Amino acid sequence: MTVECESELRMALRHVRTGRSCILRQANVVAVLRDKSLPTEQAESVLRWLEETQRGFEDHYRKLLSDGFAAIDLVKDAPAPHPQTGAADAEVVVGLGATSGELNERGR
Numbered sequence: 001m002t003v004e005c006e007s008e009l010r011m012a013l014r015h016v017r018t019g020r021s022c023i024l025r026q027a028n029v030v031a032v033l034r035d036k037s038l039p040t041e042q043a044e045s046v047l048r049w050l051e052e053t054q055r056g057f058e059d060h061y062r063k064l065l066s067d068g069f070a071a072i073d074l075v076k077d078a079p080a081p082h083p084q085t086g087a088a089d090a091e092v093v094v095g096l097g098a099t100s101g102e103l104n105e106r107g108r
Contacts, residue, residue, distance in 0.1 A: 008064060009061075009064050009065075012057065012060050012061040012064050013061060015057040015060070015061070016054070016057050016058055016061050019050065019053060019054040019057045019058075020054065022050050023047065023050045023051060023054060026043065026046055026047045026050055027047060029043050029047075030043045030044055030047055
């Protein structure tokens with residue numbers, strides 16, 4: 001039985017994508033609570049923590065790219081296009097560093 005290990009670059013990219021998803025979901029929680037005039041302090045605290053953690057994920061991904069990791073890894077593990085948008089994994093780099101508000105405005 002062969003077990004494939006996820007490359008460090010793919011793992012970093014997965015962390016960036018998962019983090020973005022968590023931030024968007026949490027920003028939605030804050031918005032729903034606010035719309036219902038419910039307390040948002042804890043939800044906003046979680047959102048700030050997620051955004052801080054996301055910066056670390058993005059910094060790690062950028063470092064791998066700047067170290068030339070992508071040149072080696074993307075040749076071996078070419079990104080597959082997203083089934084709905086056709087965007088490749090590597091395209092996520094363009095939006096790194098966006099805040100949750102900016103992501104919501106852009107619909108990402």
